Amino acid sequence: MDKNLQEEFTQIIKFKPPLHKQRHQFVKDLVEKYKPKKVADLGCADCSLLWMLKFCSCIEVLAGLDICADVMKEKMHTLSPLPVDYLQPSERSLTVTLHHGSVAHKDPCMLGFDLVTCIELIEHLEESELRKFPEVVFGFMAPSIVVISTPNSEFNPLLPGVMLYRHPDHKFEWNQAQFQSWALETARCYDYSVEFTGVGHPPTGMEKVGFCTQIGVFVRKYPQTGESVQSEKPTAAVHKTVFKAVYPSLKDEKYLQNAVIGEVIFTAQIIKHRLMSKREEYGDDPERKSKFQPSVNCFSDYLGKLVVEKNMEPFFSGNEVYVPLATIFSFPKVNRLCGTFEKLCKLIAGKVPLSSDSSAVIFNIEHENEEN
Numbered sequence: 001m002d003k004n005l006q007e008e009f010t011q012i013i014k015f016k017p018p019l020h021k022q023r024h025q026f027v028k029d030l031v032e033k034y035k036p037k038k039v040a041d042l043g044c045a046d047c048s049l050l051w052m053l054k055f056c057s058c059i060e061v062l063a064g065l066d067i068c069a070d071v072m073k074e075k076m077h078t079l080s081p082l083p084v085d086y087l088q089p090s091e092r093s094l095t096v097t098l099h100h101g102s103v104a105h106k107d108p109c110m111l112g113f114d115l116v117t118c119i120e121l122i123e124h125l126e127e128s129e130l131r132k133f134p135e136v137v138f139g140f141m142a143p144s145i146v147v148i149s150t151p152n153s154e155f156n157p158l159l160p161g162v163m164l165y166r167h168p169d170h171k172f173e174w175n176q177a178q179f180q181s182w183a184l185e186t187a188r189c190y191d192y193s194v195e196f197t198g199v200g201h202p203p204t205g206m207e208k209v210g211f212c213t214q215i216g217v218f219v220r221k222y223p224q225t226g227e228s229v230q231s232e233k234p235t236a237a238v239h240k241t242v243f244k245a246v247y248p249s250l251k252d253e254k255y256l257q258n259a260v261i262g263e264v265i266f267t268a269q270i271i272k273h274r275l276m277s278k279r280e281e282y283g284d285d286p287e288r289k290s291k292f293q294p295s296v297n298c299f300s301d302y303l304g305k306l307v308v309e310k311n312m313e314p315f316f317s318g319n320e321v322y323v324p325l326a327t328i329f330s331f332p333k334v335n336r337l338c339g340t341f342e343k344l345c346k347l348i349a350g351k352v353p354l355s356s357d358s359s360a361v362i363f364n365i366e367h368e369n370e371e372n
């Protein structure tokens, strides 16, 4: 490369967003495209990619592996559920686990993943580890997709201050031909296809140099059924689990029950308030009683096409307001949470004050009347 041209570029090459963010965004886009449920990040370092992936709603199992426990532990707390996760449990389940160990070793905890990411990992591997890596990832783990990124050494002359390698821990850096021949041979051996791409565009006029980070996306050509394959691969555990977080989920009956109780009371309160304000508006004249039955008008936005029967209407009885469960069940959020009316009844039984026939939520409004 022309020395002057090179110098000119080394002054101006600055990736926006920074390259590491572009690499992680690339993985996120891949997740959004393929919607894997189980994702393992090998060489996860400070867990920043895992942190980003925990927000992808398709993912139910996330695992990280790194040979350096200290670097993983530094920020692993960011993978723990937050108070808001307990206040509003998600509909999906999510388990995040971190393992301490090497990608050169097989461990049963690394089985069953749909997507395996190896971002800027392979160039950190010793020769002997790199030799074992394909058998562990493509032979043993055998996920449907593997994404591998690594520096493209052809880009190095354009980067300011890079003498031999981009990082002192790199054991090698490959040019495009070297990476592609290793990737094609690996794909051939383990029956995968591979496509090459990258992040960090070269300057205009220097396209031949290729991306700053080269990426191979491997897709398994043969189908695989999880459990049969796992049982065929007995192997002793060698990795150590250093972190595990199980996120609260509505799939867990305990969280679902809390959410349903909260939503039922909230919905019943809305209905009760509307009923009471109608009564205030029309007074307590029995002849005009029908006017403060909230019925369809009040809830038309919620009830949609639902046919509201007479027994779904809330009513007063002395100091009590009765809000039929059937009405509450017709509200979309309650309906979605419970699925069936029977499930709603089961989840709230004994937790919410109900009429003697269990068909309505009861509120005592004696004190509310006093305040008014």
Ligand code: SAH
Pocket (backbone or CB within 6 Å): 020, 042, 043, 044, 045, 046, 048, 049, 065, 066, 067, 068, 071, 101, 102, 103, 104, 118, 119, 120, 121, 124, 125, 129
């Ligand atoms: N994937 C990270 C950066 C990785 S840096 C990111 O996207 O930002 C390389 C990581 O690989 C380091 O954390 C290093 O500790 C880890 N590593 C090196 N050799 C390893 C091995 N044999 N097995 C597992 N992890 C390894």
